[in-house]
Amino acid sequence: MDAITIPVDTELAEAYRQADQQQRQKIETLLNIALKKAVNPKPLLTIMQEASQQAIANGMTPEILESILADE
Known part of the structure; x- marks a missing residue:
């Protein structure tokens, strides 16, 4: 997997920086899906x-994904 830099609102950047690893993984998974679709x-x-x-x-296991999605 490659890393890229995408400009986002300041509030989003700060929220991502303060997120724990599980929250970051959820965000990254959702962004990957959205970008692939786009x-x-x-x-x-x-x-x-x-x-x-x-x-x-x-x-990623189904259990981990379920746990991540349940944290919403």
Whole structure:
């Protein structure tokens, strides 16, 4: 995975900096999905399946994802 820099509102940047690792992981996962949808004409289901496979390859388990999403 590559890192990029994207300008965001000051409040968002500060909230991200203060977030714990689990919250950051949730934000990064959601941003990856949103950016893939924005730059790729693939159907959303295909993008979500690819994101799921990538998350699993990076150690994400269904239990961890459920825990992250439950923290909303």
